[in-house]
Amino acid sequence: MHSSFMPPRQVKIGDAAAFAGTTPRAIRHYHEIGLLPEPERGGDDRRRYGYEDMIRLLWIRKMADAGIALDDIRDAFATGTASDDADSGDGVAGILERLEQTLAEQEAELRRQRTAVQRMRAEGSRMGLLSDFVTDRLKSLPEGSLRQADLDSLLVMERIFGPLGAAVHATRFIVLATHPALREDSDRIDDAEEALDDSVAVDDPRVAQVAAERHAFESALHAVIEESGLEKDDDALFDGWDTLHPDDGDDGDDGDDAEDEADLSSGRREADSMSAFEATGKMPYDFSPARLRCMELAEELSAQDSPAT
Incomplete structure (x- = not known):
């Protein structure tokens, strides 16, 4: 028995969209960007879509679902190969190659993001924001x-000087965390420095007094670092970093500590970071003139203690 059903020769935009799995609005957009030629209109001035139009719509939908940009699909159709021989068309092949590379990059980024989230859950939200190289130093x-x-300080240090610089700076907090007396002195001097607000003149005697206290504390802190062997651990950090990153521009000269410290501000920062000088100038600190003068005096006292070079 023969069926009385007769397929339509042409369909309206709503039926075309439903069959292709898209929307009338999307099809109109395809017309606007030249991806799909405008079809003929019927007596009611509405677009009518035939078999070839539907084939192109299906191609567009499949390629778009694969992640190919509409502009690339249009270029592929312009070569005349997309609907005739999709497997052998040079235009489509090039598009697919670029798409595969893009997807690989997206997968790598997703893995990086997932790893970061897992670290934040495992280490704690703030600790997990730091790199493995820094958190390993603190475990x-x-x-x-x-x-x-x-942790906030280490986050800033890592942004300016990279993981290696932050790991070296972490030595300070290792000592403070394990020496309650030094932590108490540190808190006291921090409070004294914060008290040097805008109401204190730069030549106020308290400025020089706090600077001397800061200098004495930093000397005591460094002495504990030396006695505990943490300074040797710092040296090992450089070696460990060079092992993990052999192509960071190391010239092979071990040099002295000054050269190592200078290296912290070169290629060992984050890939998208600026120079240490630029970054330091862009990180705001609400320090009063008196507090800045206190810092200068403490540095001068430290320089006086250093051997002449």
């Missing part, structure tokens, strides 16, 4: 011995 500390301000 020996008792849980809760680091303060939020310590």
